Amino acid sequence: MPVQTPLVQRLGPAAQRALDLAIALASGVLCWYAAASTSPLLVPEPPWLAVVAGVLFGAPMLIRRRRPVVVAVVIAVVTALVLASGVIPDYASPAPVAVAGVAAYTVGRHVDGSPGVRSILVMMGFLVAGTAFSSGSAESPGLAGIVVALNASGAAWAIGWTLRERHKRAEQAITENTLRAVAEERLRIARDMHDTIGHSLSLIAVKSGVANHVARERPEAVLDALAVIEAESRGALAELRRVVGALRTEPDYTPAPTLADLGRLAGNAESAGVSVRLTVDCAGDLPAPVALTAYRIVQESLTNVVRHAAPASCRVEVETADGTLRISVEDDGTRHSTMTPGGGTGLVGMCERVAAHGGTFSAGPQSGGGFAVVATLPYQDVA
Structure with missing residues (x-):
């Protein structure tokens, strides 16, 4: 049975909550700092606006696993708004783009099928719009910023999708190996039961027929038949105990037979x-x-x-x-x-x-x- 690698192992609930809290704090602080670091050459912004930006980016990340599509769309809309409005300047745009990449990764990791694809396309649309409106001056990143935003979100989603598919294949392999092992064990048990118990019961059936046939004419032959029936019954019981003991993972009652x-x-x-x-x-x-x-x-x-x-x-x-x-x-x-x-x-x-x-x-x-x-x-x- 294959062993899961760290890339396909799932964190426990407590570890997931701690990780999401850390990501939410990091996202909020990073975007707050990006919004607060307005160049002196630009129009100064009120401090509370940077705090709002940090909260808008950090708070949704707390529920990114439970509502990945909603979080991705919210982060994309907020990114487009702060970039287009200049709350976060062009030179600090990697901060919100990085948070959007985490949201895109979460979609790829947890959302299967067309809903995930549609949400990532919507997300890319908002990122392009926000980056384009923020790139109105000659000194702005322009097309390069759009390309970076698209690549970041697309690559993050692709990484999440790859890990999800890998985890799914690993789980399928484990399930298939388990079912195969169960089927092989059932087949082995069936063979053992057929070979051991069936052999003894066949002899018992034959000797019972002989005893019934000669009971009146040759009574002495009945005793011989009963002796064989008794011996085979004891042997069949011992074999049955051995098989049942193996099923219960207990020590065998009798050793396995050999050529002797x-x-x-x-x-x-x-x-x-x-x-x-x-x-x-x-x-x-x-x-x-x-x-x-x-x-x-x-x-x-x-x-x-x-x-x-x-x-x-x-x-x-x-x-x-x-x-x-x-x-x-x-x-x-x-x-x-x-x-x-x-x-x-x-x-x-x-x-x-x-x-x-x-x-x-x-x-x-x-x-x-x-x-x-x-x-x-x-x-x-x-x-």
Whole structure:
């Protein structure tokens, strides 16, 4: 998630009020001084007129954030009046123009769309008019003063607009990253629930059906089925606690499974009528995420065999070579015509897990019968 830079960070309410007060005082004092510094060669002005000018420039700046358009227009009108009337002489015109620039910046920073553009155009019109009327003598700035006033207000507005757009893009990026992280976490949880709880419930469903079918003819088989159901129920509960614990940011109740637990998966599948031949040939230690992904792929593959092809024989091979872990699960069963309602997400989940590691995945019927799942997971050796 991107971190906001100081240019796009917002000040707190107290800091904003303090800043606005400082700007208002600075604007008032600056324009008061500009109005009070009339050249001795010109007609002297009463002192109270300079005070009025300072108040007219400073007071609106206190509400520049709440009413940026109103403040900008007021400052533009006052600037035009003091320049055209000579209350502030030409040589001191940078003072009111600077205050107008702050107002223009506020419009660009806080007003979006056409209202902001219209207000800045109106503001420029008043500044041009005031500067033009103040430039009636040969010694006055003339066209240069108009250009300076336009450039100052336009540049200030552009800076404010740029910062506003940058802040908006930063907020959009944060929102998008948050939504993406939430979606990825939901997908991860869905995969874990499907792979873990779904595996146990599939075996429970199969063994329950077996027990119900042979209850009268072979009572001893019922006890074996109930033992498997009890073990799988406990395993499913432990996995459910682990997932819920992760959601609550609590320590896991049980450690994540590894390749050493593949034997338990094979035993569970055999208890459901699938003969499993398991081969694990891994040199060195695997990264935990890679080992967990391999475990989930084997788990989901065996679950599919139990659901859709039992009784059958299955060969599971897990081996490493040249920094790549290869998982192969092949069976010789015939897929049942009826599928589990709501099924079909297992293969998608396996493909997503493999893609997250930059590996390859394939799954489909074999030419000689049966079904095969093959995945490769590149990894780096754990030191």
